[in-house]
Amino acid sequence: MRFSQRVVVVTGGAKGIGEGCSRVFAKEGGLVAILDRDIQAAEQTAQCLGENHVALPCDVSDEKQIASSIAAVIDRFGRIDCLINNAGIHPPDTPIDKMTPEEALGVLRVNFLSTYAMCYYALEHLKKTKGTIINVSSMTAVLGQRNSTAYAASKGAQLSFTKSLALECADYGIRVNAILPSNVDTPLMHKWASSLADPQAALQRIAALQPIGRMADVEEMGRVCLFLATEDSSFITGQGLHVDGGASLDY
Ligand SMILES: NC(=O)c1ccc[n+]([C@@H]2O[C@H](COP(=O)([O-])OP(=O)(O)OC[C@H]3O[C@@H](n4cnc5c(N)ncnc54)[C@H](O)[C@@H]3O)[C@@H](O)[C@H]2O)c1
Structure with a gap:
């Protein structure tokens, strides 16, 4: 029980990597x-975790919904020990001349501005617990991704934000880190693959990008987040941890 009676907020916690985080933290007493x-999926996931967990409807691209969700978490639990900024979208493969600046801004709003706003509203509560913040960025933040300029830029923004916020938050005893996954077997991954000419071949090619020969499963991401949320990582802050099965080694 490495997170007993402590409170974790997981954006996009209903499915994919967020669901993996929710499951791992709940198993550890969180x-x-x-x-x-997607409140239906969120309620279903919360129910599967057991008693005492809560699902709240929140579109993280809407600052008002973020503010009221943080208030609702405090009403319910009275504290926040860890914030995982995970909710994100990956648009279909699109070259820059086919994605307008307005559309790119939409991607940044969901993937990056939400991270900023969540931290903005949760900070006063994290100060009280000397908590942790974990931003789910991506390997594309440092390596780039063809036909995904807006997505990769939003993930890069999350990473540089992590480093700068870690400097500010060190004064409060709050640690801030990011994880940089390569390829994780999630609904998002399958949706993205289905936008390509041959989805099955794409999924096989993506699995082979990891020297260990497969994509990650969602709880593997959750366990890394748990590490970053506990004393086990007490001397780590401002880092972007590659959680990529070695995918970034042989580029
Ligand atoms: N799957 C991968 O291979 C991979 C790799 C690197 C980084 N990531 C990042 O991990 C994060 C999660 O990805 P995933 O693959 O688990 O995605 P997913 O689509 O499988 O699950 C995302 C969850 O976030 C929720 N969500 C989406 N937009 C939201 C919004 N505006 N407000 C609130 N909730 C929202 C969805 O309802 C869903 O529950 C994303 O930030 C993604 O960029 C994923």
């Missing part, structure tokens, strides 16, 4: 607040 725009 109280999980799932913030997700």
Whole structure:
């Protein structure tokens, strides 16, 4: 029980990597607040975790919904020990001349501005617990990704934000880190693959990008987040941890 009676807020915690985080933290005794725009899926996931967890409807691209969700978490649990900024989208493969600046801004709003706003509203509560913040960025933040300029830029923004916020937050005893996954077997991954000419071949090619020969499963991401949320990582802050099965080694 490495997170007993402590409270974790997971954006996009209903499915994919967020669901993996929710499951791992709940197993370790944590109280999980799932913030997700898909409230049906969020309620289902919260129910599967057992008693004492909560699902809240929240579209993280809307600052007002973020503010009221944080208030609802405090009403319910009275504290926040860890914030995982995970909710994100990956648009279909699109070259820059086919994605307008307005559309790119939409990607940044969901993937990056939400991270900023969540931290903005949760900070006063994290100060009280000397908590942790974990931003789910991506390997594309440092390596780039063809036909995904807006996505990769939003993930790069999350990473540089992590480093700068870690400097500010060190004064409060709050640690801030990011994880940089390569390829994780999630609904998002399958949706993205289905936008390509041959989805099955794409999924096989993606699995082979990891020297260990497969994609990650979602709880592997959750376990890394748990590490970053506990004393086990007490001397780590401002880092972007590659959680990529070695995918970045042989580029
Ligand atoms: N899957 C991968 O291989 C991979 C790799 C690197 C980084 N990531 C990042 O991990 C994060 C999670 O990805 P995933 O693959 O688990 O995605 P997913 O689509 O499988 O699950 C995302 C969850 O976030 C929720 N969500 C989406 N937009 C939201 C919004 N505006 N407000 C609230 N909730 C919202 C969805 O309802 C869903 O529950 C994303 O930030 C993604 O960029 C994923």
